[in-house]
Amino acid sequence: MVTPSSRGSENPAPSSVRRWRRRLADEREEAKVYRDLATRRSGEERQILLGLAEAEERHAAHWAGLLGDDAGRVRRGAARMRLLAFLARRFGSVFVLALAQRAETRSPYRSDADATAAMAADERVHEEVVRGLAARGRARVSGTFRAAVFGANDGLVSNLALVLGVIGGGASPPTVVLTGVAGLLAGALSMGAGEYVSVRSQRELLxxxxxxxxxxxxxxxxxxxxxxxxxxxxxxxxxxxxxxxxxxxxxxxxxxxxxxxxxxxxxxxxxxxDVVGTGVGAALSSFCFFASGAAVPVLPFLFGLSGVAALAVAGLLVGLALLLTGATVGVLSGGPPLRRALRQLAIGAGAAATTYGLGLLVGAAVG
Incomplete structure (x- = not known):
């Protein structure tokens, strides 16, 4: 551990002190995340998480040693680390490990002259350790999660496209609602049955x-x-x-x-x-999430809106839901959530716009 007397300068620059304090707070927060996650695990996973916490505490000791009397009061870590700590205490799920993996990936120690080479190497190894732990969780939830994400996304996009298509064709508000509800039920039942058959078939092949x-x-x-x-x-x-x-x-x-x-x-x-999941679980997940997603475009019409106002509200709600599902996939997969969210939004918007345009053409042709 570095002591105050071994610092490069007895009077470090204020900017360095601020950076060291930030590093110290983040390391303490990160150690807390791993310890909180360990309370929800057992056996080997628990020991691995406790080992990660001890390593982060060693890093915290390094920054505390650099600061010496300048450490001051205990500060809070960065907002993203506090969010991780909160989620770890409340849920301890694979999503927290996925977020922790991204946090390890963004470690600043490789470019920080005040961090040791061993600390930078530690963080690189931590990334792979957390990736391995997250992979176990991803395998356990991948079957049901895949059905849930696909179901929600399909419900949002297909029913929005269906609603916009009949609106483009000149349908009245009651017809729009009937079409949306029929699309919700038909799609949810179809998705649930399809997932059940798909998963059962895959398990039989295995x-x-x-x-x-x-x-x-x-x-x-x-x-x-x-x-x-x-x-x-x-x-x-x-x-x-x-x-x-x-x-x-x-x-x-x-x-x-x-x-x-x-x-x-x-x-x-x-x-x-485990990677495939169960047929019943995948079917229920797909049915419920498709129905939830498909209900979103219909909500404005159920609450009495019509015309441009209903379209605007439906588009906004579906857009937000698509961003959420895309970001969720990004978090779980360890990818950039914003990029995944925007990709999901672009795909949904493209499908909806295409269907609306076709509805206008059909409505004009038969009108």
Whole structure:
């Protein structure tokens, strides 16, 4: 740890003091985030998060040592770090880990002359550690989350496009409401049924590809050790020949009854059912989120608005919802939320404008 007497200057510039204080506050806040997340985890994940917290506390000690008597009162961290701490205390979800990953990615230590090379290296490693933890959470929620995001986005875009299409064709407000509600119900039921069939089919495909380990332990005892047919199982799953022989030999040498399960785990790879989710969960998620999204364009008409006012309010509400879903995808994927939000908005606006234009053409043709 750096002590006050070891500072480069006994009278550091005010700008340096302010920067050190900001770094100190941020590190303390970040350590708090990891400790709060650790309270909601157990086993290995808990120990990893506590290790990250200890590393951030070492970094805080570095800035406290530079500041010495100039440290002053304990300050609050940056707004984004305080938000992370709040979310970690309340939820402790994969979204918090995704945000923490982005925070580690933006570490300023590589360009800060007052930070040590070890601190900069720590932050780079922390980014990968948090990425790994977030990946576990992403795998657990990816199936249901995918259905929810697609459902909400499809509901917003398709029903807005449908409503604008019939308005462009000259439909009356009651017809617009009826069309919007019918589109909501039809789309939600279709999305829910489609997700159920899709996920069930994918799980059945995975089951067909999973190793069959029935009576595997008895079979292992009867294998010809010299021929080692077990290596072919690994090779059939894409393992290189030398590695396949090494794994097979290790299993054959083992007297552990769980060797069969070990074979199944090793040859199955990283593709698992958690990534796919359950059919019922995906169907319910898709149905509910599609219905929620599809209801947004209809709300202004249900509350009695019509004409340009209804269109403006519907467009504004759908635009905000598209920005939210895009930003949510960005946060969970570790990408830039603003860019994802604007991309989602642009896609939705393009689809709605196209449908409205087609509605005008059809209305003019049949009018």
């Amino acid at each position: 089951a067909a590809s999973s190793p069959d380990v029935r009576d595997a332990h008895a079979i292992l005892r009867e294998l010809d050790v010299n021929a080692n047919e077990l290596a072919l199982v690994y090779r059939a799953r894409g393992v290189p020949p030398e590695e396949a022989h090494r794994r097979a030999a290790a299993v054959l040498r083992s007297d552990d009854p769980s060797s069969a399960a070990l074979v199944a785990d090793q040859v199955q790879g990283e593709d698992g059912y």
